[in-house]
Amino acid sequence: MVGPAIGPIRRSFAPWNDPGVKPFIEFRHVTKRFGEFVAVDDLSLQIYEREFFALLGPSGCGKTTLMRMLGGFDEPTDGQVLLDGQDLGGIPPYRRPTNMMFQSYALFPHMSVWDNIAFGLRQDGTPKAEIKARVEEMLALVKLEKFARRKPQQLSGGQRQRVALARSLAKKPKVLLLDEPLGALDKKLREETQFELTDLQMKLGMTFLIVTHDQEEAMTVADRIAVMDQGRIVQVATPAEIYEQPNSRYVADFIGDINILEGHLAPAPPGSTRLECAATGANVEVRQETAAPTGGQAWFAIRPEKVRISLDAPTDPSVNAVRGEVWDIGYLGDVSIYHVRLSTGATLKATITNATRLVERPITWEDKVWLTWSHDAGVILTR
DSSP, X not given: OOOOOHHHHHHHOOGGGOTTSOOSEEEEEEEEEETTEXXXXXXXXXXXXXXXXXXXXXXXXXXXXXHHHHHTSSOOSEEEEEETTEEOTTOOGGGSSEEEEOTTOOOOTTSOHHHHHHHHHHHTXXXXXXXXXXXXXXXXXXXXXXXXXXXXXXXXXXXXXXXXXXXXXTTOOSEEEEESTXXXXXXXXXHHHHHHXXXXXXXXXXXXXEEESOHHHHHHHOSEEEEEETTEEEEEEOHHHHHHSOSSHHHHHHSSOOEEEEEEEEOOOTTOEEEEETTTTEEEEESOOOXXXXXXXXXXXXXXXXXXXXXXXXXXXXXXXXXXXXXXXXXXXXXXXXXXXXXXXXXXXXXXXXXXXXXXXXXXTTOEEEEEEOTTSSEEEOO
């Protein structure tokens, strides 16, 4: 029997939009210092029960430190960390209703898969019958029943990852903390495992918090993403909002590929923003209002897949249009990325989906082309 599709469940799950729902995890003005270095700087964040939440950012931005404070491996210098209304200050890791799956998996090499999963339960003095039932349940959950008596070194990377996941879940924590859990897997297996993680999280109805620097991973698994930089949160939103409506150049540039053009705000009709853009040699008009004053500095950001490329001049006068020359082409299999040099010297990227087998490229190097985009294809950023 095929179970219900996750998509509809995901779309209806948005407790952060309901003022009547209390957060399950709260960071209240949390600061963490290591000597003079500030790893987390006066950060506040709310995460909801059953949410798959991602902390995303470059190395050293504070995301792992934030997770470690929730798990009890580090204590805040200032502020509070609360779980289900309880202040976790001073509570050691082994007494918190959380469990962490480390990037290295940290499996015991001398123990079998079965014993690795049972380890935490034995440490807690769980009755043998309950341990047996729980381990068998976890093995079935991660589809490793046939590998129960093998040692970790006899398993593939993906199988070891599943053992570590099963061990983390065996004690039924309220929150599962995932620290770069898929970093050791190859690209194809990592992509497959991302969907397995979301299926598992939905099936268990648990709260997952994942730390990653992989934007595609965060976009795939998370209900919401917090983008971090230098110990602070820059934006918290759903993957679609983060991608389509970034609130700053930092977020726009960090998530996916993007063109960012600098300019100054010019007078525009109501409901629109016009940018005098030296890079394009023309004004760029966007169907978006901004509170920034006329003449102020701003940036236009547009994803390459929203830029159309053509050998023919546009016939629709309502679109934004610039002319240039194909400078470089990147063939990635599913898409081709065109780098187009404008007469101003600026370069814009446009993406074409390779919907048919590549026999003859209609647009090639040194071709004179037109780039066009609609008024709602990009966003104006003022910071």
